[in-house]
Amino acid sequence: MFEPKILGFCCNWCAYAGADLAGINRNQYPPNIRMIRVMCSGTIDPLYIVKAFKGGADGVFIGGCHPGDCHYQSGNYKTQRRIVLLKRAISEIGLDPRRIRLEWVSAAEGQRFARVITEFTEEIRKLGPNPLKLSGVENGI
Amino acid sequence: MESKKITEKRKLKLAIGLGSTCSGCDIAILDLGVKLLELIDLADIVYWPTAFDFKHSDLKELGDKEIDITLYHGTIRTTEHEEIAHILRKKSKVLIAFGSCSCFGGIPGLCNLTDKQQIFNTVYGENLSVANKENIFPEEKLLINKNKYITLPHLFDTGKTLKQLVEVDYFIPGCPPPMPLIEGIIPLMKDVLGDAQLPEKGTVFGSAKTLCDECPLKRENKIISKIVSPTITANIDPDRCLLEQGILCMGPVTRGGCGAKCINVLMPCRGCMGPSLETEDQGVKMISAIASILGAENEENLTDRQIEDMQSGIKDIIGTFYRFTLPDALLNKKVKERR
Numbered sequence: 001m002f003e004p005k006i007l008g009f010c011c012n013w014c015a016y017a018g019a020d021l022a023g024i025n026r027n028q029y030p031p032n033i034r035m036i037r038v039m040c041s042g043t044i045d046p047l048y049i050v051k052a053f054k055g056g057a058d059g060v061f062i063g064g065c066h067p068g069d070c071h072y073q074s075g076n077y078k079t080q081r082r083i084v085l086l087k088r089a090i091s092e093i094g095l096d097p098r099r100i101r102l103e104w105v106s107a108a109e110g111q112r113f114a115r116v117i118t119e120f121t122e123e124i125r126k127l128g129p130n131p132l133k134l135s136g137v138e139n140g141i
Numbered sequence: 142m143e144s145k146k147i148t149e150k151r152k153l154k155l156a157i158g159l160g161s162t163c164s165g166c167d168i169a170i171l172d173l174g175v176k177l178l179e180l181i182d183l184a185d186i187v188y189w190p191t192a193f194d195f196k197h198s199d200l201k202e203l204g205d206k207e208i209d210i211t212l213y214h215g216t217i218r219t220t221e222h223e224e225i226a227h228i229l230r231k232k233s234k235v236l237i238a239f240g241s242c243s244c245f246g247g248i249p250g251l252c253n254l255t256d257k258q259q260i261f262n263t264v265y266g267e268n269l270s271v272a273n274k275e276n277i278f279p280e281e282k283l284l285i286n287k288n289k290y291i292t293l294p295h296l297f298d299t300g301k302t303l304k305q306l307v308e309v310d311y312f313i314p315g316c317p318p319p320m321p322l323i324e325g326i327i328p329l330m331k332d333v334l335g336d337a338q339l340p341e342k343g344t345v346f347g348s349a350k351t352l353c354d355e356c357p358l359k360r361e362n363k364i365i366s367k368i369v370s371p372t373i374t375a376n377i378d379p380d381r382c383l384l385e386q387g388i389l390c391m392g393p394v395t396r397g398g399c400g401a402k403c404i405n406v407l408m409p410c411r412g413c414m415g416p417s418l419e420t421e422d423q424g425v426k427m428i429s430a431i432a433s434i435l436g437a438e439n440e441e442n443l444t445d446r447q448i449e450d451m452q453s454g455i456k457d458i459i460g461t462f463y464r465f466t467l468p469d470a471l472l473n474k475k476v477k478e479r480r
Contacts, residue, residue, distance in 0.1 A: 077440035082432040084448045089458040094476040131476040
């Protein structure tokens with residue numbers, strides 16, 4: 001069976017702490033996600049996400065604080081607007097926008113984190129491998 | 142005696158090759174005006190198909206590294222362009238990618254959003270002005286005699302930059318390159334002639350900073366509430382930043398050095414100078430920049446739907462943000478999901 005590779009960016013204050021809690025609570029979720037801790041979801045440049053796809057990731061998960069809870073006040077709002085625009089851009093190039101998922105996960109939502117990751121992994125499994133991996137996109141040929 | 146001395150002076154050999162191009166770059170070279178005389182005084186032109194009657198054979202007769210400086214303009218779209226690029230690289234000491242097309246792919250590079258078959262279908266079939274009942278499509282090979290074929294170059298599915306094909310020494314971006322940068326070739330030629338120290342390989346002519354650095358307009362706010370079309374020129378404030386007035390301007394991510402010519406006539410920057418030194422990918426950076434400032438005054442209360450509505454003023458994201466740099470971008474070609 002196709003095992004998707006998912007890259008996750010989680011903010012230090014909410015989503016990453018939520019993932020920690022999922023671990024402490026022994027909430028089960030698929031091991032397909034590789035997580036990177038960032039200080040704020042607002043630091044995630046769309047370039048990171050594009051590079052992840054270019055590098056062969058099948059899906060990219062971004063976890064941030066709930067609206068109003070951002071440790072830096074407005075980082076998550078900026079991420080939200082960037083992701084909406086980036087999703088449109090990647091669908092113009094032919095990638096399915098569902099390969100990017102932005103979710104708000106608080107530090108207290110370990111169970112929710114596990115559920116979201118399970119759902120996202122299954123969705124990517126249905127979508128299949130990243131088409132960039134199959135075509136010779138490297139040199140524009 | 143004196144005049145003989147001048148003719149005996151060593152002259153450079155200059156070649157100007159072309160790929161898929163509108164020839165605007167050729168016109169830009171001719172626009173050198175009086176300086177053109179200085180250029181002709183320094184160099185003999187050994188290959189320039191647009192201006193003189195040169196054939197491929199003239200180029201093939203030259204020895205390896207015999208040409209001192211070559212300017213190549215145009216995207217690489219066909220096997221012929223590819224062949225010329227390879228020959229020119231082999232026969233030149235200094236190869237310069239001249240103009241946005243050979244530097245980053247340029248406007249013809251937007252062909253990466255489609256493929257050869259779709260282009261043919263549109264041009265020779267679906268266009269309303271086309272009457273092609275017999276379904277005649279161009280062929281690359283035509284039998285004219287028993288065993289004799291005439292052939293046309295093969296058209297690739299995608300456009301390529303010169304850098305993706307051969308090693309390039311210098312880049313002169315712009316569509317067409319602005320005059321101060323073209324004039325910069327003359328001191329470079331003198332350096333080559335005098336065996337002086339040349340700029341580092343891979344140098345991009347132009348400013349290291351973004352266009353905003355040299356833009357004469359004033360920027361006061363950091364946020365905008367909507368995108369407006371640049372064709373509505375009636376209400377533009379001529380002293381304020383165009384982006385701030387809601388007109389999509391590529392200034393924040395584009396290399397400076399063009400003297401903000403478009404901005405001076407109140408047209409927004411289209412990004413022809415390519416990404417600035419610090420920018421890795423022009424389009425993605427612009428997505429980040431626009432999304433950060435658009436709708437920031439009311440950001441707490443926006444749903445995804447409202448954000449989409451607000452951003453709907455940006456009609457064609459790839460075509461706008463990658464107008465000149467698609468083949469050079471990270472995601473440079475249309476892909477297909479399996480289902």
